[in-house]
Amino acid sequence: MSIVKNNYRSLTISLVIPTYNDEKTIIPQVLVCEKILKSYCHDYEIIIADDVSSDSTRKLLSKQFKNNKRIKPAKTDFKREKNKSKKNC
Numbered sequence: 001m002s003i004v005k006n007n008y009r010s011l012t013i014s015l016v017i018p019t020y021n022d023e024k025t026i027i028p029q030v031l032v033c034e035k036i037l038k039s040y041c042h043d044y045e046i047i048i049a050d051d052v053s054s055d056s057t058r059k060l061l062s063k064q065f066k067n068n069k070r071i072k073p074a075k076t077d078f079k080r081e082k083n084k085s086k087k088n089c
Helices: 002-008 026-040 057-064 078-088
Strands: 012-019 043-051 071-076
Touching (some): 026 043, 026 057, 043 057
Parallel strands (some): 012 043, 043 071
């Protein structure tokens, strides 16, 4: 296992986690992902794509990871764009 693990150390990994109204579960999920990535590679980032949650998901992410440069909450608006597309049809 250590031979395989050492080969991955030089990789750069970007993990994108989509989320919507996951205030109760998103923080533990991100922390587990970070732990796994840390064990396999040195260069990684986790991008959390929040699709305009109506709960406190975005606020919690910003507060929890404000000092962590590898974990990047991002506000997306897929639902709004999807609705615009439907109206244009």
